Amino acid sequence: MADTSVQVQQPSRSRDLDKLLLRPGNLVGPRFEPGAELRDDLQAFAKVLVVGAGGLGCELLKDLALTGFRNLEVIDMDRIEVTNLNRQFLFRLEDVGKPKAEVAAKRVMERISGVDIVPHFCRIEDKDIEFYNDFSIIALGLDSIEARSYINNVACSFLEYDSDDNPREETIKPMVDGGTEGFKGHARVIMPGITPCFECTIWLFPPQVKFPLCTLAETPRTAAHCIEYAHLIKWDEVHRGVPFDPDNPKNMKWVYDEAVKRAELFGIPGVTYSFTQGVVKNIIPAIASTNAIISAACALETLKIATECSKTLSNYLTYNGSEGLHTKVTEFERDRDCLVCGPGIRLELDPSITLQKFMDLLEEHPKLQLSKASVTHRGKNLYMQAPPVLEEMTRSNLSLSLFNLMGKLPKDIVHVNGMTSKNDQRTSCLRKLRVVFKGVDGVTDMDTAGGA
Amino acid sequence: MAEPKVKYDRQLRIWGDQGQAALEKSNICLLNCGPTGSETLKNLVLGGIGSITVVDGSKVEVGDLGNNFLVDESSLGQSKAKCVCSFLQELNDAVKAKYVEEYPDALIETNPSFFSQFTLVVATQLVESSMVKLDRICRNANVILIFARSYGLTGFVRISLKEHTVIESKPEHFLDDLRLNNPWPELKRFAEGFDLNVQDPVVHKHIPYVVILVKMADEWAKNHGGRLPSTREEKKEFKELLKAGMVAQDEDNYKEAIESSFKVFAPRGISSELQQMLNDSSAEVDSSSSDFWVLVAALKDFVTNEGGGEAPLEGSIPDMTSSTEQYVNLQNIYQAKAEADILAIERVARNTLKKIGRDPNSIPRATVKSFCKNARKLKVCRYRLIEDEFNSPNLPELQKYLTDEDYSIAMGIYILLRAVDRFAANYNSFPGQFDSAMDEDISRLKSTAVGLLNDLGCNSATLAEDLINEMCRFGAAELHAVAALVGGIASQEAIKLITRQFVPISGTYIFNGIDHKSQLLLL
Ligand SMILES: [Zn+2]
Numbered sequence: 001m002a003d004t005s006v007q008v009q010q011p012s013r014s015r016d017l018d019k020l021l022l023r024p025g026n027l028v029g030p031r032f033e034p035g036a037e038l039r040d041d042l043q044a045f046a047k048v049l050v051v052g053a054g055g056l057g058c059e060l061l062k063d064l065a066l067t068g069f070r071n072l073e074v075i076d077m078d079r080i081e082v083t084n085l086n087r088q089f090l091f092r093l094e095d096v097g098k099p100k101a102e103v104a105a106k107r108v109m110e111r112i113s114g115v116d117i118v119p120h121f122c123r124i125e126d127k128d129i130e131f132y133n134d135f136s137i138i139a140l141g142l143d144s145i146e147a148r149s150y151i152n153n154v155a156c157s158f159l160e161y162d163s164d165d166n167p168r169e170e171t172i173k174p175m176v177d178g179g180t181e182g183f184k185g186h187a188r189v190i191m192p193g194i195t196p197c198f199e200c201t202i203w204l205f206p207p208q209v210k211f212p213l214c215t216l217a218e219t220p221r222t223a224a225h226c227i228e229y230a231h232l233i234k235w236d237e238v239h240r241g242v243p244f245d246p247d248n249p250k251n252m253k254w255v256y257d258e259a260v261k262r263a264e265l266f267g268i269p270g271v272t273y274s275f276t277q278g279v280v281k282n283i284i285p286a287i288a289s290t291n292a293i294i295s296a297a298c299a300l301e302t303l304k305i306a307t308e309c310s311k312t313l314s315n316y317l318t319y320n321g322s323e324g325l326h327t328k329v330t331e332f333e334r335d336r337d338c339l340v341c342g343p344g345i346r347l348e349l350d351p352s353i354t355l356q357k358f359m360d361l362l363e364e365h366p367k368l369q370l371s372k373a374s375v376t377h378r379g380k381n382l383y384m385q386a387p388p389v390l391e392e393m394t395r396s397n398l399s400l401s402l403f404n405l406m407g408k409l410p411k412d413i414v415h416v417n418g419m420t421s422k423n424d425q426r427t428s429c430l431r432k433l434r435v436v437f438k439g440v441d442g443v444t445d446m447d448t449a450g451g452a
Numbered sequence: 453m454a455e456p457k458v459k460y461d462r463q464l465r466i467w468g469d470q471g472q473a474a475l476e477k478s479n480i481c482l483l484n485c486g487p488t489g490s491e492t493l494k495n496l497v498l499g500g501i502g503s504i505t506v507v508d509g510s511k512v513e514v515g516d517l518g519n520n521f522l523v524d525e526s527s528l529g530q531s532k533a534k535c536v537c538s539f540l541q542e543l544n545d546a547v548k549a550k551y552v553e554e555y556p557d558a559l560i561e562t563n564p565s566f567f568s569q570f571t572l573v574v575a576t577q578l579v580e581s582s583m584v585k586l587d588r589i590c591r592n593a594n595v596i597l598i599f600a601r602s603y604g605l606t607g608f609v610r611i612s613l614k615e616h617t618v619i620e621s622k623p624e625h626f627l628d629d630l631r632l633n634n635p636w637p638e639l640k641r642f643a644e645g646f647d648l649n650v651q652d653p654v655v656h657k658h659i660p661y662v663v664i665l666v667k668m669a670d671e672w673a674k675n676h677g678g679r680l681p682s683t684r685e686e687k688k689e690f691k692e693l694l695k696a697g698m699v700a701q702d703e704d705n706y707k708e709a710i711e712s713s714f715k716v717f718a719p720r721g722i723s724s725e726l727q728q729m730l731n732d733s734s735a736e737v738d739s740s741s742s743d744f745w746v747l748v749a750a751l752k753d754f755v756t757n758e759g760g761g762e763a764p765l766e767g768s769i770p771d772m773t774s775s776t777e778q779y780v781n782l783q784n785i786y787q788a789k790a791e792a793d794i795l796a797i798e799r800v801a802r803n804t805l806k807k808i809g810r811d812p813n814s815i816p817r818a819t820v821k822s823f824c825k826n827a828r829k830l831k832v833c834r835y836r837l838i839e840d841e842f843n844s845p846n847l848p849e850l851q852k853y854l855t856d857e858d859y860s861i862a863m864g865i866y867i868l869l870r871a872v873d874r875f876a877a878n879y880n881s882f883p884g885q886f887d888s889a890m891d892e893d894i895s896r897l898k899s900t901a902v903g904l905l906n907d908l909g910c911n912s913a914t915l916a917e918d919l920i921n922e923m924c925r926f927g928a929a930e931l932h933a934v935a936a937l938v939g940g941i942a943s944q945e946a947i948k949l950i951t952r953q954f955v956p957i958s959g960t961y962i963f964n965g966i967d968h969k970s971q972l973l974l975l
Contacts, residue, residue: 011513011514011515012514012515012518013514013515013517013518014518015514015515015518015519015929016515016518016519016929016930016931016932017518017519017929017931019604019884019925019926019927019929020604020605020925020926020929020931023884023887023890023925023927024925025921025922025925026917026918026921026922026925027918027919027922027966059936062521062936063932063933063936066487066518066519066520066521066932066933067931067932067933082458082459083458083459083461083462085459085498086459086460086461086462086463086498086499086500087462087463087498089494089498089543092542110524111521111524112517112521112524113525182466183466183944183954219658219774219775219776219779220776221771221772221774221776221779221780222771266776266780267780268776268780274461274464274465278465283461283462283465284462285462285463285465285466286462286463287462287463287466287495287499287944287947288494288495288498288499288943289495289499289940289941289943289944289947290940290944291940292491292494292495292936292937292939292940292943293936293937293940293941293944295936296933296934296936296937296940297933297937297968299933299936300605300933300934300937300965303933310605310965310966311966311967312967313967313968314967317968320624321941321944321948321954322622322623322624322954322955323621323623323624323954323955324955324956324957324958324972325941325945325957325961325972327968327970329967329968329969
C-alpha cells in the first residue's frame with residue numbers, strides 16, 4: 001500500500017489538518033504526540049462546550065467543527081432577533097424567534113457530517129455543576145461579565161490542589177474566552193491554577209460608569225442625560241410599580257418621547273430613537289469581521305490545548321483594528337490570593353455543627369458574605385434553594401450534622417452556590433471551601449480524598 | 453420596510469448610514485474561494501456589500517469539506533466558485549452574487565481588463581508571480597487590492613493602492629479641541645462674564661472648568677509677560693493656584709480643571725503630521741486633484757491666514773460639571789466659531805475650484821463641514837507596488853526587523869512565505885506538500901530562503917531553523933481557523949477602505965498563529 005515512489009495521498013476531509021497533527025514539529029507543546037491516533041482521539045474523545053450561540057458562538061461552533069472536534073455542545077438562553085443577522089451567519093430571517101442554540105447546532109450539523117452538537121436552550125445557571133465537568137475544554141463566546149464570571153467560578157470549582165498547594169493536573173478545566181466590541185476584541189486562555197482566571201484579572205473589566213442621579217434630575221447637559229432621566233426617573237414617577245421593559249417597543253417609544261421633551265426644554269441636541277435604544281439597552285456595536293477574528297483565535301487555541309500541536313497563547317491577546325491593526329499578547333500573572341482559582345478558603349469546623357449553622361457561618365464570614373446558599377458535596381446535594389421540589393427534599397438535612405452528611409470525612413471540599421454583594425450589586429457566585437473538622441484524626445488525607 | 457435598518461443596526465452604530473451606503477454601492481471580486489477567500493466574503497456579504505464575483509476554476513474535493521464551511525458533501529465534484537457563491541447568496545439575498553469558473557492565474561494573464569469593473573479585489577492564496585502582475589493591473593485601473601494568504605499557522609494581509617485618504621478616521625483616543633492654550637475673543641469674553649470669587653457656593657461649583665482655565669490662564673499670562681506656564685515648576689504652581697481657588701472639597705468642576713490643566717500647557721498650532729500633509733506636493737492642486745486635496749489646499753490657506761496657525765475648530769465639547777444653561781451657552785460659543793471656520797474654508801475651497809477650472813460648487817457643503825470637523829484627524833495612506841517592495845524592500849527596516857526580538861519571527865515568516873513561492877516555482881510543489889520528501893524539502897527551503905535574503909542584500913542574515921522546519925511541516929495547508937482569522941482581517945480592511953472610515957493597515961500584516969505575536973512590517 002505504502003508506495004513512496006508515487007505521490008498518492010488518500011482523499012481525506014482532514015487533508016490540511018493532518019499536516020499539523022500527523023507530523024512532528026519543532027515549535028510544539030511538550031506532550032505533542034503526532035500521528036493518526038492523535039487526530040482520531042481528538043475526534044472521538046475531546047468534548048468542547050461552547051457557551052453562547054451569538055456572534056462569537058456561531059463562529060466558534062463552525063471553527064471547532066472544522067478544526068477536528070466532533071463532540072460539541074452549546075448553551076444559550078436567547079432567541080434569534082433581527083439585529084443578530086448582520087453577523088450571526090447560522091441564522092436566517094425565518095429563524096427569528098427560535099432558540100439560538102438549537103438553530104446553530106442544526107445548521108452546523110447539516111453542513112459538516114460526522115459532527116455532533118447537542119444544544120441546550122437554557123440559562124447557564126440552570127445546569128448543575130457536574131454538567132460542566134463533563135467537557136475537556138470550555139469555550140466562552142459571551143458579552144456579559146456576569147456570565148463569564150459564573151462559568152469561571154464553575155470551572156475553577158473543579159480545581160484541586162495537592163499538599164504542596166500545586167494544582168492537580170487532572171482537575172484543571174481549561175477555558176478559552178473571547179470578547180468583541182466594534183473593531184476591538186480579546187482572546188485569552190485560562191488554565192485554572194496555572195494562568196490567571198477571570199477573577200484574578202477582573203480589573204480588566206471595570207464596571208460601567210453611571211451618571212449621578214442629581215445630574216440627571218437637576219443639570220442635564222447631554223442627550224444621554226435626558227434619555228437616562230426619562231428611563232430611570234420619569235418612568236417610575238409615571239408608571240408606579242410597573243417595571244420598564246427594554247424589549248417592549250411601546251416602553252422604548254415612551255422613554256424616547258420623554259427624552260425629546262426634556263432635551264427641547266433645556267436646548268440639548270442629539271436625542272434620536274436609535275441613540276435612545278443604545279443608551280437604555282447599553283447596546284454594544286458588533287460586526288461580523290471582529291467576531292470571526294476573535295473566534296478563530298479561540299478555536300485555534302482550543303486545538304492547541306487539546307493536542308499541544310503548537311505553542312499556546314500566553315495568555316491574553318488584544319486586537320484593535322480601528323486605527324491600522326494592533327495585536328498584542330500580554331502575559332498576565334495569577335493572583336495568589338484569588339478566592340476563585342486559589343486553593344480555596346479553609347474553614348475549621350466543630351464536628352457537631354449542623355448544616356443550618358454552617359450556612360449561617362457562610363453569611364457571617366468576612367471574605368465570603370454568602371447568603372441563600374445551596375451546598376453540594378462530591379456532586380451530592382446537601383441543601384438546594386431551588387427548585388422547590390429539591391428544596392423540600394433537602395430541607396430535612398438542615399438540622400443534621402455536616403460531618404455526618406459528608407460521610408464522616410475529616411476534611412474535604414464543599415461547593416457552595418449563593419449570592420454575594422460586589423460593588424453594591426447582588427451577584428450569584430460559586431465558592432470552593434476546604435472544610436476541616438476539628439479534633440477528628442482521619443487517616444485519609446484531604447487531598448487524596450478530594451482527588452478521588 | 454425598516455427591516456434592513458434593524459438588521460444592520462449593530463454595524464450602523466459603527467459606520468453610520470453613509471458607510472453602509474458605500475458598502476451597498478461597492479462591487480467586490482474574490483480570487484480563489486478556498487476558506488480564506490470564502491470567509492472574507494462571508495463577513496462582507498453579512499454586512500450587506502453591493503455585489504460580489506467569485507473567481508475560481510477548481511472543483512470541490514473531499515479535502516475542501518474539511519476546511520471550508522461554504523461547501524458541503526452535495527458540492528463534491530462541482531465548481532467551487534458556484535457552490536460558494538450559492539451559499540453566500542443564501543446568507544443575504546440583498547447581495548448580487550456572481551461566479552466565474554476560471555483559474556485566477558490564467559485570468560490575470562489573459563484578461564487584465566476584467567478587473568477594472570470592480571471597486572475592490574480580494575486576492576487570496578496567490579503566488580508571488582501572479583500577485584505582482586495583478587498588482588500592476590489594479591494599480592493602473594485604480595482598483596483597490598487586498599492580498600490575503602493563509603499558510604499553515606501563518607499568513608499575511610497586504611493592501612495595495614496608490615493612495616487612500618480618510619476624513620473620518622475616528623481615532624479612539626484623541627484630545628478634544630478646546631483651544632484653552634489659545635482662546636479666541638468670543639470665548640475670552642464669555643469667560644469674563646463669570647466671577648470665580650462668587651459667594652453662592654452652588655454657583656461656584658457649577659462654573660464649567662473651561663471657564664476656570666481660560667480665566668486662570670489669562671491671569672497667569674498677565675503676570676508673566678504674556679506667556680503660559682511651560683516649565684515643570686510653573687505648571688505645578690498653576691495647579692496650586694487652581695487648588696487654592698476651590699471653596700469646598702467636593703467641587704468637581706475644580707477637580708476637572710486641575711486634571712485638564714495640561715490642555716493650557718499644550719503647544720499651540722497644528723500637529724507635525726498635519727503640517728507634513730499640508731507640505732505634501734499633492735496640496736499643490738490642479739484640475740486632476742481629488743476633492744480631498746482641494747480641501748487640504750484650502751486648509752493650508754486657512755492655517756496660514758484666518759486660522760493664525762490653528763486648524764478649524766472642531767466645535768464640540770466634552771461633558772463637564774456645569775449648570776445646564778451655562779453648558780448650552782458654552783456649546784454655542786464653540787459651535788459658532790466652528791461654523792465661522794467652515795465658512796472661511798468653504799470660501800477658499802470654492803475659489804480654488806474656480807482657479808483649477810472646476811465647478812466651484814462641486815464639493816458639497818456637508819463634505820466641507822465633515823472635513824473641517826475632522827481637520828486634525830485627516831489621514832493619507834500610500835502603498836508601494838508589491839513588485840517594488842519585493843525587489844527593493846526598505847533594507848534598514850528589514851535588517852532591524854530581522855534582529856529585533858519582537859519582530860524577528862514575523863520577519864522570518866515574511867521571508868519564508870516568499871521563499872515557499874520560489875520553492876514552488878523551482879520544484880513544482882510547496883515544501884512539505886508531500887510526506888515523502890520532508891527532509892529534502894527542509895534543506896531546499898533553507899537554501900531558497902538564504903538565496904532570497906542574499907538577493908535582498910542581507911547576506912549575513914539567518915533564519916531560525918525551527919521556523920524553517922515548521923514551514924515545511926505546514927506543507928501549504930490551509931487550516932480553517934487560520935483562514936477564518938486572516939479572512940476576518942481582510943474583510944475588516946475592505947470595510948475600512950470602502951467606507952473611507954477608520955484607518956486601514958499600512959505595510960504587511962504578518963499573522964503568527966504559533967504564539968500570536970503577529971506584526972505589521974513596513975518594507
Ligand atoms: Zn483567579
